[in-house]
Amino acid sequence: MNNSFLxxxxxxxxxxxxxxxxxxxxxxxxTAFNSSGFPRMSPWECLTFQWFGELFQDxxxxxxxxxxxxxxxxxxxxxxxMGLAGALMLTQIWPKLRATYYTIIIAPILIPGVVxxxxxxxxxxxxxxxxxxxxxxxxxxxxxxxxxxxxxxIASYCMLVLVARLQRYDVALTEAALDxxxxxxxxxRKILLPFMRPxxxxxxxxxxxxxxxxYNTTTFTFGEYPTLTIELAQKVRYGITxxxxxxxxxxxxxxxxxxxxxxxxLKRQELVAVARKNATVExxxxxxxxxxxxxxxxxxxxxxxxxxxxxxxxxxxxTYNPGQCIADIREQKQLEAxxxxxxxxxxxxxxxxxxxxxxxxxxxxxxxxxPSNNSGFGNVFAPNSLDGSETEGEDGVSEPExxPSNNSGFGxxxxxxxxxxxx
Amino acid sequence: MPQFLKEFFxxxxxxMGLAILGLVLFWTIGLIILPQLSMLDFSFRPNLPPPEIxxxxxxxTLENYKYLIxxxxxxxxxxxxxxxxVFFRTLVAAVCVTIFNLIICYPIAYYLxxxxxSHIRIFxxxxxxxxxxxxxxxxxxxxxxxxxxxxLNTLFLGLGVWDTPFxxxxxxxxxxxxxxxxxxxxxxxxxxxxIESLDKNQIEAARDLGAPWWRIHWRVVIPYAKPxxxxxxxxxxxxxxxxxxxxxxxxxxxxxxxxxxxxxxFNDNNDWPQGAAYAIVLLVTCxxxxxxxxxxxxxxMGDIGK
Numbered sequence: 007m008n009n010s011f012l013x014x015x016x017x018x019x020x021x022x023x024x025x026x027x028x029x030x031x032x033x034x035x036x037t038a039f040n041s042s043g044f045p046r047m048s049p050w051e052c053l054t055f056q057w058f059g060e061l062f063q064d065x066x067x068x069x070x071x072x073x074x075x076x077x078x079x080x081x082x083x084x085x086x087x088m089g090l091a092g093a094l095m096l097t098q099i100w101p102k103l104r105a106t107y108y109t110i111i112i113a114p115i116l117i118p119g120v121v122x123x124x125x126x127x128x129x130x131x132x133x134x135x136x137x138x139x140x141x142x143x144x145x146x147x148x149x150x151x152x153x154x155x156x157x158x159x160i161a162s163y164c165m166l167v168l169v170a171r172l173q174r175y176d177v178a179l180t181e182a183a184l185d186x187x188x189x190x191x192x193x194x195r196k197i198l199l200p201f202m203r204p205x206x207x208x209x210x211x212x213x214x215x216x217x218x219x220x221y222n223t224t225t226f227t228f229g230e231y232p233t234l235t236i237e238l239a240q241k242v243r244y245g246i247t248x249x250x251x252x253x254x255x256x257x258x259x260x261x262x263x264x265x266x267x268x269x270x271x272l273k274r275q276e277l278v279a280v281a282r283k284n285a286t287v288e289x290x291x292x293x294x295x296x297x298x299x300x301x302x303x304x305x306x307x308x309x310x311x312x313x314x315x316x317x318x319x320x321x322x323x324x325t326y327n328p329g330q331c332i333a334d335i336r337e338q339k340q341l342e343a344x345x346x347x348x349x350x351x352x353x354x355x356x357x358x359x360x361x362x363x364x365x366x367x368x369x370x371x372x373x374x375x376x377p378s379n380n381s382g383f384g385n386v387f388a389p390n391s392l393d394g395s396e397t398e399g400e401d402g403v404s405e406p407e408x409x410p411s412n413n414s415g416f417g418x419x420x421x422x423x424x425x426x427x428x429x
Numbered sequence: 430m431p432q433f434l435k436e437f438f439x440x441x442x443x444x445m446g447l448a449i450l451g452l453v454l455f456w457t458i459g460l461i462i463l464p465q466l467s468m469l470d471f472s473f474r475p476n477l478p479p480p481e482i483x484x485x486x487x488x489x490t491l492e493n494y495k496y497l498i499x500x501x502x503x504x505x506x507x508x509x510x511x512x513x514x515v516f517f518r519t520l521v522a523a524v525c526v527t528i529f530n531l532i533i534c535y536p537i538a539y540y541l542x543x544x545x546x547s548h549i550r551i552f553x554x555x556x557x558x559x560x561x562x563x564x565x566x567x568x569x570x571x572x573x574x575x576x577x578x579x580x581l582n583t584l585f586l587g588l589g590v591w592d593t594p595f596x597x598x599x600x601x602x603x604x605x606x607x608x609x610x611x612x613x614x615x616x617x618x619x620x621x622x623x624i625e626s627l628d629k630n631q632i633e634a635a636r637d638l639g640a641p642w643w644r645i646h647w648r649v650v651i652p653y654a655k656p657x658x659x660x661x662x663x664x665x666x667x668x669x670x671x672x673x674x675x676x677x678x679x680x681x682x683x684x685x686x687x688x689x690x691x692x693x694x695f696n697d698n699n700d701w702p703q704g705a706a707y708a709i710v711l712l713v714t715c716x717x718x719x720x721x722x723x724x725x726x727x728x729x730m731g732d733i734g735k
Contacts, residue, residue: 118711124695221564
């Protein structure tokens with residue numbers, strides 16, 4: 007009946023959904039290459055790579071990345087350890103305590119990050135005071151507090167990942183090792199840990215990502231060690247530049263790259279497994295023909311396309327020079343501004359004439375109101391003549407470099423700051 | 430030593446047992462329980478300069494909670510209308526964001542859970558990628574789109590839909606879109622996990638018996654997916670009520686989120702006890718609200734997080 011209608015509406019829905027999900031990221035990435043001083047897509051000015059250069063010279067960003075890496079590492083170690091211990095405990099805890107215990111260790115996921123940050127800060131501040139340590143002690147150090155605060159809830163994520171695999175573990179393996187004379191520590195290290203390795207790896211990646219992008223908790227605990235996310239938030243709140251888009255582009259590209267790589271690897275393992283299953287005996291004996299890396303592996307093909315595109319972009323960036331285009335745009339803007347000034351002047355002139363005529367009609371009791379301004383500057387120096395730049399302010403003509411040759415005699419009208427539109 | 434502890438050490442050995450027990454105790458008591466209790470205690474104390482803490486003035490008081498309801502003492506108004514309005518607005522907006530997310534995510538979770546093919550994996554990657562991008566950058570991306578000279582305004586001005594730029598930010602549209610955007614994945618995955626395990630034969634049977642598609646969803650899929658739906662809704666509600674980055678970046682200049690008030694108490698006013706009290710109010714209200722809604726829809730606590 008209306009099956010095809012349903013099908014079409016599903017596809018339309020999927021298209022809209024993914025547009026909402028991915029569209030903002032694509033647009034943000036594109037703005038990193040526009041020379042406009044405010045991150046936007048239109049009007050498109052010039053293709054430029056200057057924002058990447060600016061990004062890599064920003065000391066605060068670089069320092070933030072360093073702090074984020076240190077904190078991320080600490081969080082990974084602490085939360086994977088606590089998550090593993092928590093998961094082991096969950097599998098063997100006294101049944102009557104199990105529900106309570108589970109609620110306690112799952113709660114940090116649901117507690118707002120702001121609350122976790124505050125409670126960490128307040129609690130360790132109190133411990134610090136009880137021990138009689140000063141304000142610069144280890145316990146009030148930003149890195150320590152951030153690692154502790156983040157691990158509180160990241161350990162819960164790790165626990166969930168680890169417990170899923172732990173449930174498939176056969177305890178008889180450990181018992182066998184113990185019977186054969188291994189110590190508990192040996193059995194743990196040689197039997198359980200290798201079994202858990204894939205889950206530990208994914209828990210570690212998850213923990214690092216969660217730590218790297220955390221804002222709500224960190225914003226209360228970072229002290230003197232702002233992470234990348236904190237620095238970004240401060241930049242975004244107090245004026246945004248395309249340099250942030252450039253950073254976002256790098257992160258998006260890395261994410262896509264790793265996601266595709268992971269997918270291609272999984273797909274290949276799958277294909278190899280299928281090939282092994284279908285292989286005949288003599289094929290298995292030696293000349294098994296494994297499928298090539300790209301056959302039937304869409305992710306791998308995409309990965310290569312993506313890598314080639316990245317190399318092309320980097321190659322272009324090394325040789326491309328948008329100077330001419332930027333100069334053209336600047337000239338164009340200058341012309342536009344000049345035109346606007348001219349129009350403004352004309353309007354002013356007309357208004358003045360009108361007023362003079364009115365005054366003349368009124369009987370001309372007053373003397374001539376103003377000496378007519380015959381100098382080439384018109385009324386530009388009149389204090390109100392710059393009002394025009396206000397109406398234009400939203401347009402945001404913000405030029406990073408100052409206008410070069412300013413011989414038009416309009417004074418500071420072309421000073422970039424006078425027209426700077428701030429969102 | 431109680432029996433269960435003895436068993437525990439027999440099973441894990443003394444060294445390993447101590448390590449596991451130590452880490453678990455540090456996490457549950459040192460990181461989860463004590464800090465929350467400490468914050469609770471702190472919220473009942475007056476804001477004192479460090480030397481006076483523990484002194485005679487350091488007594489329990491309800492002052493910080495009274496402030497939220499009645500405002501500063503001797504203030505012009507009977508109630509602290511500004512803060513209370515922000516508080517209720519935050520809760521209502523968080524509920525709206527949750528419902529919005531539920532509506533847009535249910536179809537996709539159903540689609541992903543019930544169809545087969547290699548394109549599903551590509552869809553899953555496309556879903557996860559935005560989640561790996563920094564929360565701040567995601568809000569920043571939406572700000573580029575919703576800004577006064579942003580993509581949407583340029584598009585609609587160009588098409589002639591409206592003639593002056595529409596201020597998405599001041600009207601909070603950007604904020605709601607940003608909050609919805611931030612937590613889509615947390616809504617989809619719990620629902621997807623449950624719907625994936627639904628036996629297709631049940632849907633077939635309902636269809637064979639003549640049920641129209643909406644009734645199949647209403648009577649078969651949704652009751653089955655209830656635990657997933659409630660987990661997703663709980664997470665999205667708690668996280669959007671506690672969001673800080675999106676309101677700071679996408680919120681209009683005149684509209685505040687409750688977490689921003691907490692942030693101001695801590696960073697601008699330097700009034701930690703007051704901030705802690707506000708945080709407690711937020712936490713307790715959110716938990717009570719979630720529990721009430723769960724009772725209303727007859728969902729068990731144990732189903733959450735499965």
